[in-house]
Amino acid sequence: MKRFSIATVSEVSHITPNMIRVTLLADMIKAFPAYCAGGHVKLVIPPINQDIKQFQKFLGGFNIRNQMRTYTIRHINMQSGEIDIDFVAHGDSGPASAWAMTAKRGDFIGISPPGGPKLKVSSSNQYLIAVDMTAFPAAAASVEKLPKDAQGDFYTEILSPDDIQPINAPSGIKLHWVLKDPSGANPSLIETVKALKLRGDESVFVAGEYTPIGELRTYFRSEKAYPKDQLYISSYWKQGLIESEHKRVKTLVA
Ligand SMILES: Cc1cc2nc3c(=O)[nH]c(=O)nc-3n(C[C@H](O)[C@H](O)[C@H](O)COP(=O)(O)OP(=O)(O)OC[C@H]3O[C@@H](n4cnc5c(N)ncnc54)[C@H](O)[C@@H]3O)c2cc1C
Structure with missing residues (x-):
């Protein structure tokens, strides 16, 4: 403990x-x-x-x-x-x-005392970030520590247009905001990420709700065959479960 x-x-x-x-x-x-x-x-x-x-x-x-x-x-x-x-x-x-x-x-x-940040340093200096609002603090704090010449795209799913917030990212990291749309009329975070033309050498940081994150894990690991050392993919919460229950489900599928 x-x-x-x-x-x-x-x-x-x-x-x-x-x-x-x-x-x-x-x-x-x-x-x-x-x-x-x-x-x-x-x-x-x-x-x-x-x-x-x-x-x-x-x-x-x-x-x-x-x-x-x-x-x-x-x-x-x-x-x-x-x-x-x-x-x-x-x-x-x-x-x-x-x-x-x-x-x-x-x-x-x-x-408690802290556990470490997760964004993997990229040898190509290229980054792809896709998160919901629970993982935005982790991604934003990590991006703010990247080298000034880092490049890439940072997608955040937000609940309302007013959830956009500034961060102190390197100028080569482009911020994109994906409005969560329960009607399905606008592209979801998953659809947005899957529509991207990937380079293959990016360091990837993907985190948020369990189900979309599971889908993106399969996408990057199996369909796109990204090496594990380029990926941080983590489920931060699960709809309908409290944290300890979510943790149990995560352990079962890990
Ligand atoms: C490494 C890590 C870092 C995290 N950092 C942050 C952070 O900085 N900020 C942050 O907000 N969260 C963060 N989270 C997620 C947070 O731990 C969970 O959302 C947690 O379940 C919230 O606890 P709670 O007591 O509010 O709800 P719980 O008691 O755990 O859950 C009660 C109900 O609320 C639902 N629920 C939980 N979270 C959400 C949500 N975000 N939206 C809608 N429904 C929800 C659950 O599915 C459940 O039905 C992080 C998680 C991890 C693993």
């Missing part, structure tokens, strides 16, 4: 209609690796009505799994000991989204 500390909320901002940025402050963050933006942490969401003393005890116990969720470090400020976490606000059916939607300065949450 990971070591958890308590972080407190120092700021909350609604960066787009469907994304909430929560800035977390903790001494532990000052010791995170400087390069960890784009990596992930485990958050433990406090059960409703627990005060900080009760939560401290809860964090040391064995019942935390149901409250534990995975989120990306979008930015880190090591001097102040703060990280930004960008939560997709998908309603109150899950503890993490529900917590973020009502988070305010002074609230607390459990936080």
Whole structure:
């Protein structure tokens, strides 16, 4: 089990209609690796009505799994000991989204040490990124660290036209926004990616909901025969399943 500390909320901002940025402050963050933006942490969401003393005890116990969720470090400020976490606000059916939607300065949450970023460095300096909003923070933070002369295309599926957000990408990385369209009238993220003329030497970063990501994994691995060391393809959540159930399904098909 990971070591958890308590972080407190120092700021909350609604960066787009469907994304909430929560800035977390903790001494532990000052010791995170400087390069960890784009990596992930485990958050433990406090059960409703627990005060900080009760939560401290809860964090040391064995019942935390149901409250534990995975989120990306979008930015880190090591001097102040703060990280930004960008939560997709998908309603109150899950503890993490529900917590973020009502988070305010002074609230607390459990936080683990980070795991590393995933974008594979490309020997050709060419990149193809295709993500939904849950994986946008990981992809954006990784792209912001690429060499200035990196080239490629970065596709993000958004829930509303107002979910477009600026990032500090190298000028050769073109940003594209694919509006999710339940009617099917506009091309989906999968259709958009499959219609691309691929070079073959790109480093590929694909992440988001389980079903489309599974389809794109098959596409890149089997149909296009990309070598594994050019691919980061990962399912970040599954419609209808909470995180621990999704993780179990992922392990079964891995
Ligand atoms: C490495 C990694 C990094 C991640 N980084 C981020 C991040 O930075 N920001 C972020 O928002 N997410 C991120 N995720 C995804 C996030 O962990 C899941 O969306 C998680 O399930 C949310 O927890 P919850 O408590 O809100 O919902 P859960 O309790 O896990 O699920 C409750 C219900 O909500 C549904 N649900 C879960 N997520 C979504 C969603 N996005 N849209 C619609 N329905 C949903 C589930 O299918 C389920 O029916 C990341 C996942 C991984 C593996």
